[in-house]
Amino acid sequence: MFWADKLLEKIEGKQVINDSFTPSGIVHMGSLKGPVIHDTLAKVLREKKVDTEFRYGFDDMDPIDGLPANLMESHGKYMGQPLFMAEGLEKGETFGGHFSKMMEGLLNQLDIKPDFLYRTSVLYKEGVFNKAIKIVLDDVDKVRKVYEDMYKKKLSDTWYPFQVICPNCKKLGTTKVINWDGEKVEYECLPNLVIWAKGCGQKGKISPYDGKGKMVWKVEWAAKWFTFGVTIEGAGKDHASAGGSYDIAMELVEKVFKTKKPLKLAYEFFLSGGKKMSSSKGLGITGDELLKVVGSERARFLMIKTEPNVAVEFSPKGTDGIPALFDQYQSFANSKDKDHQRVIQFSKTAQKENLPDIRFSTIAQLAQMPNAQDKIKKYEEWAEYAKVWVEKYAPESEKFTIQKELPKEVKNLSKEQKKLLSKISSEIFKDLHAEEFQTKIYELGKELGLNGKQTFSAIYNSLLGKDHGPKAAWLILSLDKDFVKKRFEEVSND
Numbered sequence: 176m177f178w179a180d181k182l183l184e185k186i187e188g189k190q191v192i193n194d195s196f197t198p199s200g201i202v203h204m205g206s207l208k209g210p211v212i213h214d215t216l217a218k219v220l221r222e223k224k225v226d227t228e229f230r231y232g233f234d235d236m237d238p239i240d241g242l243p244a245n246l247m248e249s250h251g252k253y254m255g256q257p258l259f260m261a262e263g264l265e266k267g268e269t270f271g272g273h274f275s276k277m278m279e280g281l282l283n284q285l286d287i288k289p290d291f292l293y294r295t296s297v298l299y300k301e302g303v304f305n306k307a308i309k310i311v312l313d314d315v316d317k318v319r320k321v322y323e324d325m326y327k328k329k330l331s332d333t334w335y336p337f338q339v340i341c342p343n344c345k346k347l348g349t350t351k352v353i354n355w356d357g358e359k360v361e362y363e364c365l366p367n368l369v370i371w372a373k374g375c376g377q378k379g380k381i382s383p384y385d386g387k388g389k390m391v392w393k394v395e396w397a398a399k400w401f402t403f404g405v406t407i408e409g410a411g412k413d414h415a416s417a418g419g420s421y422d423i424a425m426e427l428v429e430k431v432f433k434t435k436k437p438l439k440l441a442y443e444f445f446l447s448g449g450k451k452m453s454s455s456k457g458l459g460i461t462g463d464e465l466l467k468v469v470g471s472e473r474a475r476f477l478m479i480k481t482e483p484n485v486a487v488e489f490s491p492k493g494t495d496g497i498p499a500l501f502d503q504y505q506s507f508a509n510s511k512d513k514d515h516q517r518v519i520q521f522s523k524t525a526q527k528e529n530l531p532d533i534r535f536s537t538i539a540q541l542a543q544m545p546n547a548q549d550k551i552k553k554y555e556e557w558a559e560y561a562k563v564w565v566e567k568y569a570p571e572s573e574k575f576t577i578q579k580e581l582p583k584e585v586k587n588l589s590k591e592q593k594k595l596l597s598k599i600s601s602e603i604f605k606d607l608h609a610e611e612f613q614t615k616i617y618e619l620g621k622e623l624g625l626n627g628k629q630t631f632s633a634i635y636n637s638l639l640g641k642d643h644g645p646k647a648a649w650l651i652l653s654l655d656k657d658f659v660k661k662r663f664e665e666v667s668n669d
């Protein structure tokens with residue numbers, strides 16, 4: 176059974192699905208897995224006629240706690256400030272707004288349309304979390320107990336799960352709340368609380384409500400479940416390990432907020448060459464890059480084709496990883512297997528495309544042949560992806576460029592190979608079908624005592640400057656016949 180059907184088989188009553196993203200940098204392709212999984216769950220529930228609400232949030236109240244090197248100079252001064260307050264990369268936008276917009280665009284392409292798209296900072300300002308804030312401050316003992324039981328470590332009596340935005344330096348990451356009198360929290364903005372930002376030393380008392388500060392994020396996670404009535408929220412493996420933030424939030428929602436835990440669903444990362452894909456290590460690609468080369472259907476397919484808790488290997492650069500993904504998509508789409516059909520159903524987006532009856536790798540070869548463009552016209556969408564793949568990701572061995580000048584590689588061809596080319600050039604105008612022509616080429620080579628490899632490499636060397644290439648007959652017939660004849664004669668007379 177398709178994993179989402181199985182997971183939701185026994186679900187009852189109204190469902191609230193939540194997922195969120197911290198808009199602090201470029202959206203890596205791995206960050207799309209959560210949204211696609213949650214969207215698939217929402218779609219499966221709706222198909223079952225279950226009353227479903229799908230919320231997707233941008234956690235822009237989080238402080239900036241790291242920046243890529245290229246932004247350090249311009250934005251280093253905002254380290255510690257909430258994402259919604261720091262200036263954006265372009266005029267008229269905030270830092271969090273910039274990356275939220277980026278993610279929103281990707282969600283749109285992936286056909287993910289949450290019922291509520293929220294900015295956490297706005298909800299704080301509107302007082303939506305005021306009730307939860309009062310609970311975690313009033314019942315701070317219970318919050319501390321959950322942490323203490325989980326981590327087997329005593330917390331100090333002055334630890335509160337809340338941080339204020341310093342009214343003086345606007346930083347949140349540097350503040351510490353040390354007391355709560357039922358109306359105001361007492362805070363300090365510390366120079367050395369964290370290594371990535373320096374507080375200003377300000378001390379004071381302030382109301383914790385209406386956006387003056389935020390709950391620490393594990394507590395905030397539980398507070399969202401309590402406030403929105405969340406019944407389903409999955410978590411990536413980095414949060415879902417034993418004793419991790421997902422577990423803490425689960426305990427908090429039950430023991431502090433006295434509400435039911437949401438359905439637990441941990442999902443795995445992508446692996447690239449067996450290693451965790453990460454942008455900092457240059458492994459993998461961004462969400463935007465992924466959509467440009469595989470399209471939204473393959474992107475969704477990649478995220479839901481296996482159970483979420485299985486790590487999926489995907490190495491897009493310099494490998495056949497992308498053609499293999501298209502092949503697998505094609506095989507699922509043509510399969511009669513019910514599970515495969517379900518995967519394809521939930522991979523589909525509003526962008527309608529024709530499923531090609533030839534492989535992606537063949538389309539990629541045809542896309543590189545100057546006169547074969549009409550052959551791939553009916554596979555327009557895949558041809559576009561193939562061109563991107565060839566240009567940016569394909570291994571050198573898959574790139575074929577017709578050489579405008581005589582390639583220097585022809586110098587290594589034998590007398591027989593040169594003779595072969597001369598014979599082929601006299602067959603070019605005979606109007607043979609590609610299949611027949613291919614056989615003819617092979618036979619001509621055999622007559623000259625050449626094996627298959629020697630035969631075809633003569634052609635590839637002359638046209639591409641390589642010893643391998645796409646099917647020779649198709650390659651030749653895709654080109655201007657006069658050009659090929661001239662080239663082959665040039666080589667054989669060389």
Ligand SMILES: [Zn+2]
Pocket residue numbers: 341342343344345346364374375376377
């Ligand atoms: Zn300060």
